[in-house]
Amino acid sequence: DVKVTQSSRYLVKRTGEKVFLECVQDMDHENMFWYRQDPGLGLRLIYFSYDVKMKEKGDIPEGYSVSREKKERFSLILESASTNQTSMYLCASSLWGSHTEAFFGQGTRLTVV
Amino acid sequence: SQQGEEDPQALSIQEGENATMNCSYKTSINNLQWYRQNSGRGLVHLILIRSNEREKHSGRLRVTLDTSKKSSSLLITASRAADTASYFCATDASSQDSGAGSYQLTFGKGTKLSVIP
Numbered sequence: 001d002v003k004v005t006q007s008s009r010y011l012v013k014r015t016g017e018k019v020f021l022e023c024v025q026d027m028d029h030e031n032m033f034w035y036r037q038d039p040g041l042g043l044r045l046i047y048f049s050y051d052v053k054m055k056e057k058g059d060i061p062e063g064y065s066v067s068r069e070k071k072e073r074f075s076l077i078l079e080s081a082s083t084n085q086t087s088m089y090l091c092a093s094s095l096w097g098s099h100t101e102a103f104f105g106q107g108t109r110l111t112v113v
Numbered sequence: 114s115q116q117g118e119e120d121p122q123a124l125s126i127q128e129g130e131n132a133t134m135n136c137s138y139k140t141s142i143n144n145l146q147w148y149r150q151n152s153g154r155g156l157v158h159l160i161l162i163r164s165n166e167r168e169k170h171s172g173r174l175r176v177t178l179d180t181s182k183k184s185s186s187l188l189i190t191a192s193r194a195a196d197t198a199s200y201f202c203a204t205d206a207s208s209q210d211s212g213a214g215s216y217q218l219t220f221g222k223g224t225k226l227s228v229i230p
């Protein structure tokens with residue numbers, strides 16, 4: 001079975017902390033994505049990466065950074081967590097090119113207090 | 114900005130009825146995809162329709178695409194209680210910055226479907 005694994009299902013962090021959300025895929029996919037999901041707003045793209053060490057900003061990159069040192073791993077970093085970053089975070093991966101489906105992880109529900 | 118916009122936001126039907134959800138989008142696309150999300154979980158891919166296709170079937174799912182109207186619909190026939198979930202459309206458009214082969218997948222806000230046994 002293909003798999004996208006996010007390191008935590010639930011996470012509680014304090015305001016101002018540096019937070020790392022990890023995502024690993026075992027499908028040798030080139031593309032990896034980070035989304036956040038909020039009620040009434042759907043999924044919004046934060047960052048995506050199409051190759052190792054390559055990244056592009058999505059619709060809402062402010063307050064976030066990413067790292068892709070290895071093909072299978074894509075990390076989302078909250079440099080200084082704030083309460084408005086409380087959300088469900090979803091990682092996904094897909095093959096290079098169009099006409100390919102994305103595979104999602106189970107999500108990380110982050111609460112910043 | 115979000116590309117797709119699903120309609121209705123919520124839909125409640127009886128088991129055995131058909132469910133229709135619509136998606137509208139704004140710009141040219143390579144393809145349109147539909148995903149399903151059970152409560153609190155990740156998304157699961159259902160079906161992909163390319164921009165040069167008009168209709169596609171997969172089991173009880175039927176998807177149509179009208180590129181002139183920039184809209185798509187997802188029909189679930191003979192619904193079951195297990196179909197209760199949120200359904201999202203996603204559009205796949207070329208990334209401007211990273212060259213050929215890199216695509217952004219942009220989702221709408223979703224339709225929450227409840228199928229009552």
